[in-house]
Amino acid sequence: MLNSRRRSFLLRRAGVGIHHVLAWLVFLFLLAPLLIVVPISFSGGAYLRFPPESYSTQWYEAYFAQDSWINATILSLQIGIVATIISVSVGFLFALGITRGLRSWAPTLEKLAIAPMVVPSIVYSVSMYSLFSSLGLVGNWFGIALAHAILCLPFVVIVLAASLREYDMDQEIAALGLGASRLTAIRRITIPQIRPSLLSAAFLAFITSFDELVVAMFLSGTFGTLPKKMFDNIRLQIDPTIAAVSVMEIVMVILVMAVLLRINRANASRLT
Amino acid sequence: MNALVSSIRGGSLGSVLLISPAMALLVLLFFYPLVMLFLTTLEPGNIQNYANVVGSDTYMRVFLNTLRLAAIVTVIDLLIAYPLAFYICRLTSSGRAIAFFLLLIPLWTSQLVRTYAWMVLLGRNGPINGALMSLDIIDTPLRLSNSEFAVVIGMVHILLPYMVLPIYSSASKIDRSLVEASRGLGAGPVSILTRVLIPLTIHGVLAGVSLVLVLSLGVFIMPALLGGGRVPVIPLLIEQQAGSFLNWAMAGTLSVILLLMVLVVFWLIKLATKLLVRGRLNA
Numbered sequence: 001m002l003n004s005r006r007r008s009f010l011l012r013r014a015g016v017g018i019h020h021v022l023a024w025l026v027f028l029f030l031l032a033p034l035l036i037v038v039p040i041s042f043s044g045g046a047y048l049r050f051p052p053e054s055y056s057t058q059w060y061e062a063y064f065a066q067d068s069w070i071n072a073t074i075l076s077l078q079i080g081i082v083a084t085i086i087s088v089s090v091g092f093l094f095a096l097g098i099t100r101g102l103r104s105w106a107p108t109l110e111k112l113a114i115a116p117m118v119v120p121s122i123v124y125s126v127s128m129y130s131l132f133s134s135l136g137l138v139g140n141w142f143g144i145a146l147a148h149a150i151l152c153l154p155f156v157v158i159v160l161a162a163s164l165r166e167y168d169m170d171q172e173i174a175a176l177g178l179g180a181s182r183l184t185a186i187r188r189i190t191i192p193q194i195r196p197s198l199l200s201a202a203f204l205a206f207i208t209s210f211d212e213l214v215v216a217m218f219l220s221g222t223f224g225t226l227p228k229k230m231f232d233n234i235r236l237q238i239d240p241t242i243a244a245v246s247v248m249e250i251v252m253v254i255l256v257m258a259v260l261l262r263i264n265r266a267n268a269s270r271l272t
Numbered sequence: 273m274n275a276l277v278s279s280i281r282g283g284s285l286g287s288v289l290l291i292s293p294a295m296a297l298l299v300l301l302f303f304y305p306l307v308m309l310f311l312t313t314l315e316p317g318n319i320q321n322y323a324n325v326v327g328s329d330t331y332m333r334v335f336l337n338t339l340r341l342a343a344i345v346t347v348i349d350l351l352i353a354y355p356l357a358f359y360i361c362r363l364t365s366s367g368r369a370i371a372f373f374l375l376l377i378p379l380w381t382s383q384l385v386r387t388y389a390w391m392v393l394l395g396r397n398g399p400i401n402g403a404l405m406s407l408d409i410i411d412t413p414l415r416l417s418n419s420e421f422a423v424v425i426g427m428v429h430i431l432l433p434y435m436v437l438p439i440y441s442s443a444s445k446i447d448r449s450l451v452e453a454s455r456g457l458g459a460g461p462v463s464i465l466t467r468v469l470i471p472l473t474i475h476g477v478l479a480g481v482s483l484v485l486v487l488s489l490g491v492f493i494m495p496a497l498l499g500g501g502r503v504p505v506i507p508l509l510i511e512q513q514a515g516s517f518l519n520w521a522m523a524g525t526l527s528v529i530l531l532l533m534v535l536v537v538f539w540l541i542k543l544a545t546k547l548l549v550r551g552r553l554n555a
Contacts, residue, residue, distance in 0.1 A: 146297075
């Protein structure tokens with residue numbers, strides 16, 4: 001006979017066990033789709049089949065052999081880098097501004113800068129199309145980079161404002177007291193210390209732009225970014241080239257994450 | 273020294289200069305085009321579109337379907353994320369690092385890649401059908417893709433981290449001894465959950481709910497690719513009007529309505545937060 005104390009102890013143990021199993025099932029659910037594309041990208045057949053009947057690297061070769069894939073990738077890299085530079089530089093200044101002054105206005109200003117995250121990208125794209133078509137900017141890659149920079153800005157501001165709020169400002173004050181100018185203090189004291197957050201912000205901005213489909217669909221005109229090319233490819237025919245592209249993107253993300261986590265180990269939660 | 277401190281903390285003029293490049297970009301490339309879009313839909317030739325939309329059963333059905341889909345996805349994500357966030361809190365610091373890694377890899381992987389992966393998983397010859405058939409649970413492949421089911425799975429997958437992270441951040445602040453104390457005072461698991469844990473995490477829950485709800489209203493990729501044209505949502509309608517029919521006026525009107533829906537949802541959740549937090553203080 002179990003007494004009630006022992007029974008509640010066992011029940012709690014069972015609860016913990018179930019909790020454990022469920023949590024790892026959720027992680028499996030999150031990762032399974034990413035794992036599934038790896039074998040498919042090495043498929044030897046001409047059609048999508050799982051598991052593949054034979055293995056080869058033909059879909060990777062197909063990617064590198066086609067100018068349309070390579071050009072789309074280069075265009076996306078180019079747009080992503082420019083959008084990152086713009087959003088991180090104006091976002092960093094903005095985060096400095098709202099954490100170092102403007103006390104009562106800071107929350108409102110931060111909300112304004114985060115607004116692009118909340119407005120559905122299709123709504124934003126329609127509004128940008130009207131603006132860009134009247135300026136003759138549809139089909140201009142720099143226009144897309146500017147539009148992407150707006151979409152990256154919320155992530156940059158969230159990450160950098162959080163990091164600048166935690167940062168010990170006395171160090172900046174000490175530098176000023178020792179005769180440094182404000183610019184020197186920020187450049188030589190503040191920036192080196194929040195470098196992990198700057199890198200996270202830059203990575204998030206780049207990923208946001210590199211993965212953005214809808215703005216590019218509306219604004220790119222005849223040429224296409226990588227997501228647009230992927231979208232058309234998935235919609236028209238499910239050929240495993242897309243799996244090879246996917247695997248390369250996943251590997252890129254994991255490599256950068258591993259580097260960032262190493263730099264930013266103590267603040268893993270900040271990487272969001 | 274005080275002058276130094278205030279030059280960093282107070283310096284209003286400097287701060288205004290610092291925020292001006294970002295504000296200029298936001299005003300010129302975000303708020304201005306949105307306001308112009310709104311004003312365009314109110315022009316005499318276009319304003320009729322609002323009446324056409326509200327008077328049309330087809331449009332209204334798509335609106336309701338969009339809201340319903342967003343609600344389903346949000347509820348499922350909440351039910352999955354809540355226990356998961358607490359699970360992550362209990363892990364050791366290295367376990368937590370792994371959990372974050374597992375949570376962030378999908379978050380940072382292209383949405384197109386993940387949508388494609390779900391198309392493969394749920395396809396006729398996909399691994400799920402394959403496994404069910406080889407276990408003799410079914411004879412013919414199930415039609416899993418090109419359905420609302422597929423869209424819901426894809427959206428739940430893509431938006432889950434947005435629910436877990438805010439709940440985790442409020443759950444991680446809870447003092448574990450509170451749970452021990454309530455247990456010691458005779459509270460069962462249900463009352464610990466409803467009277468201790470949920471009130472303490474309500475901010476995180478509402479933040480996650482508003483984020484997932486709002487993002488799921490605007491999702492385009494999953495309905496377009498996993499829905500196979502069977503799951504009508506407003507973003508698809510907008511793309512169709514603009515891309516296929518070149519009816520930019522109607523696309524604009526629908527965009528304004530979608531944006532209004534997002535803002536109303538936000539406002540309702542803000543209201544709910546206020547009421548719940550006040551209710552808790554009075555209790």
